[in-house]
Amino acid sequence: MAAEVVNKPPTLPPYPQMILSAIEALNETNGSNKTSISKYIESKYGQLPPGHTTLLAHHLNRMKETGELVFWKNNYMKRDPNAPPRRGRGRPPKPKNPLAQAKVLAPARPRGRPPKDPNAPPKPVKPKVATGSGKPRGRPRKMAKPSGGISGSTTTTVTAKATGRGRGRPPKVKPPLTEVSVEL
Known part of the structure; x- marks a missing residue:
């Protein structure tokens, strides 16, 4: 029985404790990488469990999320309680x-045009007012082509309407x- 107790490997401290002691012992200015x-x-510590790399990565991520460690430029360092938080990119x-949120008290308006009020009196009809220029609105009508040309000849030009096309x-x-008759 005494031989079993002597050959038993010493137990390892928890990973967070080992990680913090490693960062303190390495004492690098920009932190230590994985x-x-x-x-x-x-x-x-010598003999480590077979999944040491995955355990180390897991505990480093957990310590980073809880705020025990700061991850900056691929290095881990202890968090300084007096330092301001680092800003990302x-x-x-x-x-x-909070005041801007308190102003929004009215409900949002629905989409689309609001419905007409059935009890509202009808609007008076506005009389049409001439523009004053004497010309009708819009594009002017097409005028027929004048017959004859510069030379003053009286021959008429054939237009598309004259040919019927x-x-x-x-x-x-x-x-x-064609009708086809079928006899039975």
């Missing part, structure tokens, strides 16, 4: 103003139907 932390733990978000593609000509 490989240097792993090498220090392996050299100090990009433009910082606008501060949320209209504008555009002519309609397809269908062959006449």
